[in-house]
Amino acid sequence: MSKFLRKLTALVLVASLVGCSSTTKPKTEVGSLKAGTYTTTAKGHNNDMKFEVVISETGITEVKILEHAETEGIADLPLERLPQQIVDGQTIAVDTIAGATYTSKAIIEGVEKALVEAGADVEAFKVKKEEAKKEGQHIEKEADVIIIGGGGAGLAAAASATQNGASVILIEKMPKLGGNTILAGGGYNAVDPKRQEPLGIEDSLELHYNQTLEAGDNKGNPELVKTLVDGAYPGIEWLESMGMKFQDEVILITGSLHKRTHSSEQALGTDYIKVLETEVNKNGGEILLETAAEELILEDGVVTGVKAVAENGDTLTLNAKNGVILASGGFGANVEMREEANAINNAWPSLDEQIKTTNHPGATGEVITMAEKIGANVINLEDIQLLPLGDPVNGSLKGKLGKSPVDYIHVNKEGKRFVSEDARRDVLSYALIEQTDKTMFIIDDADTYPSLDTDTNFAVSVRDLVDTGKAFAADTIEELAEMIDVDPATLRKTIDDYNAMVDAGVDHEFGKKQFGNKIDKAPYYACPRVPTVHHTMGGVEINTNTEVINKDGNVIPGLYAAGEVTGGIHGTNRVGGNAFADIIVFGKIAGEQAAKNK
Ligand code: ADP
Secondary structure, rough: OOOOOOOOOOOEEEEEEOOOOOOOOOOOOOOOOOOOEEEEEEEEOOOOOEEEEEEEOOOOOEEEEEEEOOOOOOHHHHHHHHHHHHHOOOOOOOOOOOOHHHHHHHHHHHHHHHHHHHHOHHHHHHHHOOOOOOOOOOOEEEEEEEEEOOOOOHHHHHHHHOOOOEEEEEEOOOOOOOOOOOOOOOOOOOOHHHHHHHOOOOOHHHHHHHHHHHHHHOOOOOHHHHHHHHHHHHHHHHHHHOOOOOOEEEEEOOOOOOOOOOEEEEOOHHHHHHHHHHHHHHHEEEEEEEHHHHHHEEEOEEEEEEEEEOOOOOOEEEEEEEEEEEOOOOOOOOHHHHHHOOOOOOOOOOOOOOOOOOOOOOOOOHHHHHHHHOOHHHHOOOOOOEEEOOOOOOOOOOOOOOOOOOOOOOEEEEOOEOOOOOOOOHHHHHHHHHHHHHHEEEEEOOOOOOOOOOEOOOOOOOHHHHHHHOOOOEEEEHHHHHHHOHHHHHHHHHHHHHHHHHHOOOOOOOOOOOOOOOOOOOOEEEEEEEEEEEEEEOOEEEEEOOHHHHHHOOEEEEEEEOOHHEEEEOOOOOOOHHHHHHHHHHHHHHHHHHOOOO
């Protein structure tokens, strides 16, 4: 079992009727229930989950999660909330938690199985409980700094503002912190001689700067790019000062163009969110979940606060003594907005709902519109990044196999390579769109995953991916080809040709420059992938102090922005691994600047 995953044992997560105020009996007929304690299992996101469900003659009295291997940070909410909601409501018609639907569904299934065993009329337990909506209250609060968005940029801003003595209220519209940050691979680019030199990697700030600008077709603001690359390593040191641990290995990830991408100890963005949230809490920052910004308050040309609405119906006026920081991320999950943006120059043939997204459902971009309404200059919305690494079923990055494109290849459904795997992300995605069914397979081998029990950098083991049909493993290339419905002789030839190129150090077909291991050690792996909307490079214009700029080129007093909500850093195409540097570098600056703006 993955070392990144928690395995909780008995009695840790328990929900029961004891002390519950709500009704204990379902309104509908439940059948004749056989009272007892039922042990059930259901497949969660990562592995089987085990439940103990206590059923009385009148209903469900207790739901315990005995064992699970779900991912910390992502699955916390369903683990904590759903068992209690099921017991409180006497219903399995509870809402799944966005971003953790597999875990949610497993909990529901586990209870359903127990109900079946108890002879219940299961349909009676599928009646949704109507919540008596309470009359919303109006709440007025004040802090030095109000932050919209609890992903990486917002939490970095909150940590830095509180470190600089400011009081902070951070609002997050989703039921959990993390945004896209927690779902991403977690790769962080920084020039870091301490780690790179022992690995024989040559690098410089100048190279990072040039690659960032050039990969975005020189559309990024050079001053912001300089701030990004100069601040990237100090950003790592800042995270380390708060307890974050990075691996010594520095690699090239998809579209990162150079071996300067750092990985945290835990997979995904989990460590970043955990470390920053802990710092904010330690420093007394206030975090309000399920609270969505609806309007920026502008008084005499100065941004003085935010109007928000909470899930429970409360309305909030949050007054900012110093300033408001926008850290609400991008709009990759808002199909209408991304189609409208794409229509500006039709950079992609289409970004309709057929193209899935790696993003969390809250990446809907309404804060960009709010900022524009009060005069912010919104730029480069047409620059939308597609990543060729999404799950064909749901767009997620989670099922991706393969760590570094120096070690693996992309093959199409005909079993042939079609692009240089170390190319820019837009180049990779344009090439993939031209392939049959816009689908490819990443082909990798035992150099990356010595056994099926090895973890991917998305917090699942290869075995889990194989068991759930997300990936394939075989002892020979020919067997692997059969599994993915590709002509074995063609795939064999593709691999042989590629291995010869690795030996020669020259890719005469597609110009790959960065070679790692050959593909010659069983087990061999294949993982289907499609292009998915990943990052929206446009947003509100900022200067190097993260102050938001208006349409006349002047600063809007009291308004700051950091992270994916901003535009002007990455140009037409973001370098892989630069987003984590972006959220930390600019989030930190935003927190400092807003704290100082007395
Ligand atoms: P970044 O990488 O720039 O930090 P993320 O996607 O990680 O972006 O985080 C942005 C966060 O902002 C998400 O958690 C998202 O749910 C939140 N958010 C977006 N719009 C709003 C809003 N209107 N009010 C409050 N939070 C919001």
